[in-house]
Amino acid sequence: MTVCTRFAPSPTGYLHIGGVRTALYSWLHARRLKGRFVLRIEDTDLERSTPEATAAILEGMEWLGLHWDAGPFYQTQRMDRYREVLAQMLAAGSAYYCYCSKEELEAMREEQHARKEKPRYDGRCRTRHEPRPGVQPVVRFRSPDRGETVVEDLIHGTVRFQNAELDDLIIARADGTPTYNFCVVVDDWDMGITHVIRGDDHLNNTPRQMQILQALGATPPVYAHVPMILGPDKQKLSKRHGAVSVLEYREEGYLPEALLNFLLRLGWAHGDQEVFSIAEMIDLFRIEEVHRAASAFNPEKLLWLNAQHIQALTAAELAERLRPYLLREGIDAACLQAGPDLEAVVLALRERAKTLVEMARGALFFYRAPTEAVTADRDKHLRGRAELLQKAAALLGELPSWDATSLHDALQSLAAAESEGKLGKIAQPLRVAVAGCAVSPPLDQTLAILGREESLARLRRALAWTE
Structure with missing residues (x-):
């Protein structure tokens, strides 16, 4: 048997991290077992589904690298197939037309409530074969009256449902459109989902879906219902916690593999290991090992993991990832081409950067000379330091070789002459002079990347800031 999993989002909103974790677990299970991963867009809610949401789902999946083997399939394009199966079930007697009016159903519920019974459809149309004038019927599934439906869930274990508690589910509305539970069943059957x-909010739907599959003569798939993700305060995850579109994480400078690593660990563990490559995720993940309890979203942990994955990239890979963020900050392609080597820049910045946005902003001064220093840094480090800047420019300008080692030695000699060997006392004014602020990579490294001509020009320009 070839394993086949699926991710089936509804395009009624953005793709958020709860959906991404479900997609990730499904994708990893299929990849580890050399199976297939299907993407299906469940767009039958015509009022709420939008093309923009569909496009965002596809873009998010592509950015994350969760590539699908089949699809995307759209339920709105499968209506003929749903009608075919409905006709089959009506002919076999496993489904029937229900002509009950809204008033009749309401009266039924009130009577059950008065008897302190659980409100449920009592099946009165099972034996009714004559249409009722003025009533457009729905189609109901004839649920088993006795016994139980057992779900052997890979995460929750054995879950039993008493069939007497499950009433006859509507599988097609009065206007003929099929309902969610019916479409899902037909799709999973046709697509060979194993x-x-x-999410475990679907667990109560599972016995009904299993019953419909069994009525069609199909073998139900294996189910695994993943617990929800909670906010740091243990409440339902919301926008204030981070339940935003996955594409917003891209905009904020997170790496897709870092986000996947973070979501992998929300409910699953492999010893004490925290950082996983994509290859390790595929090799080590087991759906049976997912915890039953809900997990809490921790934004600080996500930020830490992102920094780890940034450091794990090669200079070439990181430069390519950073380029779009620099363009977004206004550094055009020509400037990147003419300016300092981007790989050298990312090597200087990656130890401290937690996101690509942070790294891009930290890299701006390499490609755009500051027109003035940050006021607080200027007042603290440059006021009265004109003589230091002049000596530094003269000393550095005479260096026969412009590299980090030579620059470091020169700065040490300047510190010995000007500040009793305390490099920090001269480094900060020089850093503000070339970078426009008191935060940059090590000064010798910064000067080496900027180059002799640009570094000396910035030192001379900074003399005006000392006034």
């Missing part, structure tokens, strides 16, 4: 990995 494992359904989804």
Whole structure:
């Protein structure tokens, strides 16, 4: 049997991290077992589904690298198939037309409530074969009256549902459109889905879906219902916690592999290991090892993991990832081409940067000379330091070789002459002079990357800031 999993989002909103974790678990399960991963867009909610949301889902999946083997399939394009299966079930007697009016159903619920019974459809139309004038019927599934439906869930274990508690589910509305539970069943059947990995808010739908599949003569897939993600305060995850579009994480400078690493660990562990490559995720993940309890979203942990993945990239890879963020900050392609080597810049910045946005902003001074220093840094480090800047420019200008080692030695000699060997006392004014602020990579490294001509020009320009 070839393992086949699926991710089936509804395009009624953005793709958020809860959906991404479900997609990730499904993708990893299929990849480890050399199976197939299907993407299906469940867009039957015509009022709320939008093309923009569909496009955002596809873009998010592509950015994350969760590439699908089949699809995307769209439920709105499969209506003929749903009608075919509905007709099959009506002919076989596993489904029937229900002509009950809204008033009749309401009266039924009130009577059950008065008897302190659980409100449920009592099946009165099972034996009714004549249409009722003025009533457009729905189609209901004939649920088993006795016994139980057992879900052997890979995460929650054995979950039993008493069939007597499950009433006859509507599988097609009065206007003929099929309902969610019915479409899902037909899709999973037709697409050969062997494992359904989804949020545990769907667990109560599972016995009904299994019953419909069994009525069609199909074998139900294996189910695994993943617990929800909570906010840091243990409340339901919301926008204030980070339940935003996954593409917002891209905009904020997170790496896709870092976000996937973070979501992998929300409910699953492999010893004490925290950082995983994509290859390790595929090799080590087991859906059966996912915890039953809900997990809490920790933004600080995500930021830490992002920094780890930034440091793990090669200089060439990191430069390519950073380039779009520099363009967004206004550094055009020509400037990047003519300016300092981008790989050298990212090597200087990556130890401290937690996001690509932070790194891009920290890299700006390499490609755009500051027109003035940050006021607080200027007042603290440059006021009265004109003589230091002049001596530094003269000393550095005479260096026969412009490299980090030579620059370091020259700065040490300047510190010995000007500040009793305390490099920090001369480094900060010089750093403000070339970078426009008191934060930059090590000064010798910064000067080496900027180059002799640019560094000396900035030192001379900074003399005006000392006034």
